[in-house]
Amino acid sequence: MKTDEMISAIQTKLGIQVDGRAGPETWGAIYTHIVGLPLETAVDTVDARSEKSIVTLLPEVQPLARALVHKAAFSGIQIKILSGLRTYAEQEELYARGRTKPGNKVTNARGGHSNHNFAIAFDIGVFEGNKYLADSAKYKAVGALGMDIGLEWGGNWKTIMDQPHFQLRPAWANSLSEKAMLAELRTRTADKMAIYV
Ligand SMILES: [Zn+2]
Numbered sequence: 709m710k711t712d713e714m715i716s717a718i719q720t721k722l723g724i725q726v727d728g729r730a731g732p733e734t735w736g737a738i739y740t741h742i743v744g745l746p747l748e749t750a751v752d753t754v755d756a757r758s759e760k761s762i763v764t765l766l767p768e769v770q771p772l773a774r775a776l777v778h779k780a781a782f783s784g785i786q787i788k789i790l791s792g793l794r795t796y797a798e799q800e801e802l803y804a805r806g807r808t809k810p811g812n813k814v815t816n817a818r819g820g821h822s823n824h825n826f827a828i829a830f831d832i833g834v835f836e837g838n839k840y841l842a843d844s845a846k847y848k849a850v851g852a853l854g855m856d857i858g859l860e861w862g863g864n865w866k867t868i869m870d871q872p873h874f875q876l877r878p879a880w881a882n883s884l885s886e887k888a889m890l891a892e893l894r895t896r897t898a899d900k901m902a903i904y905v
Pocket of ligand 1: 823829830831870872873874
């Protein structure tokens with residue numbers, strides 16, 4: 709039996725997609741099968757600053773944020789997760805900047821109108837050593853890595869391009885506009901319903 713045939717047999721047994729290649733999904737399923745714990749516990753935590761933001765995210769999003777930090781590091785790019793959840797009040801405070809408060813405008817989203825308000829979105833920063841790079845071609849590279857693991861990347865947005873931004877779109881929102889998704893997120897939050905079902 710060749711290696712790819714063995715992997716295919718394992719994939720069949722684990723009930724996951726059979727392609728004969730042991731990618732992250734296969735390793736995750738093997739881990740869960742043998743260790744008995746969900747895959748998210750298999751992803752090592754990252755630097756302390758990133759973890760501060762990561763723990764504010766929904767459990768479904770946390771392993772992906774960590775995976776992105778690891779994946780970027782494998783590609784030689786140092787990133788940190790700089791923000792995660794924002795409350796409606798924090799969002800309103802940001803919205804006020806450049807409007808009723810001093811400074812430049814930083815967002816067009818009011819409280820309840822940003823994916824950050826629902827713990828499904830996070831922003832990264834690219835670093836070189838201790839130096840934060842606000843502008844770097846590396847954001848684009850990280851964007852591709854994020855999409856690879858199923859995240860949406862703000863760099864693809866037409867209206868306000870947002871390269872540091874990533875989010876995990878719930879499956880029910882796949883065919884919804886951003887606006888319609890946000891409306892449903894507000895409803896689910898008000899009704900204390902789960903976001904990812
Ligand atoms: Zn963002």
